[in-house]
Amino acid sequence: MYKVAEIIEFPYGHRLLHYQGPCGNLHGHNGRAEIVVAAGSLDERSMVADFSTIARIAREFIDGFLAHRMLLHQEDPLVEVLRAHQQPLFTMASDPTAEEIARLIYEHVAAQGLDVCEVRLWETGTSVASYAPGQR
Numbered sequence: 285m286y287k288v289a290e291i292i293e294f295p296y297g298h299r300l301l302h303y304q305g306p307c308g309n310l311h312g313h314n315g316r317a318e319i320v321v322a323a324g325s326l327d328e329r330s331m332v333a334d335f336s337t338i339a340r341i342a343r344e345f346i347d348g349f350l351a352h353r354m355l356l357h358q359e360d361p362l363v364e365v366l367r368a369h370q371q372p373l374f375t376m377a378s379d380p381t382a383e384e385i386a387r388l389i390y391e392h393v394a395a396q397g398l399d400v401c402e403v404r405l406w407e408t409g410t411s412v413a414s415y416a417p418g419q420r
Contacts, residue, residue: 355380382413
């Protein structure tokens with residue numbers, strides 16, 4: 285199995301509505317998404333996929349929906365406040381945990397036709413979550 289990975293760094297803010305502790309407060313991260321694409325064989329260019337293609341597809345979603353935005357649960361009472369003040373916002377049906385953000389990126393990249401096998405989201409230099417369906 286061949287694998288390649290593209291890394292995209294982006295700032296975002298969030299809070300976890302259903303969490304008791306510091307992450308229940310508004311705060312920000314300099315996130316680092318690692319998008320891993322796999323193939324059993326290489327294409328005619330001797331590649332799994334072109335890095336620039338992976339970056340373009342992932343950046344389209346990250347820059348368009350996640351970067352420089354506050355990510356909140358759709359039921360968070362701050363959603364209305366931020367919208368009223370025209371602040372950049374992305375709402376989710378779940379708490380915007382690193383695991384859920386990794387899943388969102390995975391689903392976008394996969395929907396664009398890339399054979400993504402895993403997305404890892406680094407919230408900090410020492411904390412990382414990943415999404416890879418069907419793997420344990």
